[in-house]
């Protein structure tokens with residue numbers, strides 16, 4: 529990573545450009561931390577143009593965070609309907625409830641406290657801290673990462689937390705000589721409007737200071753390392769069934785899906801023999817049901833599911849209707865076959 533070419537000039541040009549060219553967006557006309565928080569959550573995974581009508585409708589119904597807290601989660605979800613990723617709506621409601629109960633309905637201005645609220649990660653906390661409270665917290669999202677990567681030929685994997693932190697630190701001196709809320713929004717806006725995937729370098733206010741532009745290497749940045757190929761694991765899964773109750777086992781307390789319940793998953797003859805012994809069954813009536821795939825971040829499970837009817841119950845059987853244990857999504861898919 530090269531040092532910025534003339535950080536003072538970059539900070540000044542960026543601010544001037546933003547003041548002339550920023551889009552007029554409804555959440556830009558306010559410094560209300562609730563509205564900044566809401567807009568940041570709505571913008572995750574969603575385009576600005578799609579999000580705006582939802583944002584406006586939401587603010588009309590819930591003008592303050594206390595209005596959100598007083599409403600039911602169900603109603604908040606209703607106003608989110610169509611935007612997708614509904615956990616975001618649940619976070620807004622949960623945070624509103626926390627603020628009502630613990631902070632007299634006032635959004636905290638302390639960075640650590642903001643980051644402790646539901647649905648608020650490092651980036652969002654810093655965006656709120658700088659935009660709403662005008663504090664010099666650098667917020668690095670994908671847009672900012674792209675701009676900085678090109679300005680400085682930053683060649684580390686842009687997706688890594690370590691890279692985010694390095695870029696964050698590199699921008700601090702620029703932030704310190706700017707108005708924080710303008711700087712944060714200007715970086716994001718430049719990434720959204722000019723330094724796009726196909727950048728508009730001829731019109732970029734920073735082109736004089738951009739190493740990627742000077743070397744015609746814009747397309748090489750940001751660097752995104754290819755995800756490793758997912759490993760493939762194949763299992764035979766046995767559903768031992770006595771009148772709608774099933775034999776389930778608990779996964780180890782550490783590792784993938786720690787502590788979750790599942791149908792026995794078998795990868796070898798030896799494991800099958802052990803299962804037969806443990807359940808005291810021969811499995812001679814086992815019948816193939818279907819194959820279920822489940823994709824994790826780093827692996828794929830292919831599960832060939834067999835149904836084994838039992839003539840009497842055995843220890844370790846549970847009734848799915850009153851079972852309290854947590855079951856993984858992969859095994860819920862199997863449950864849907866039954």
Ligand code: SF4
Nearest residue numbers: 723727729732735738
């Ligand atoms: S000159 Fe081009 S690549 Fe460099 S910051 Fe501007 S738009 Fe991005």
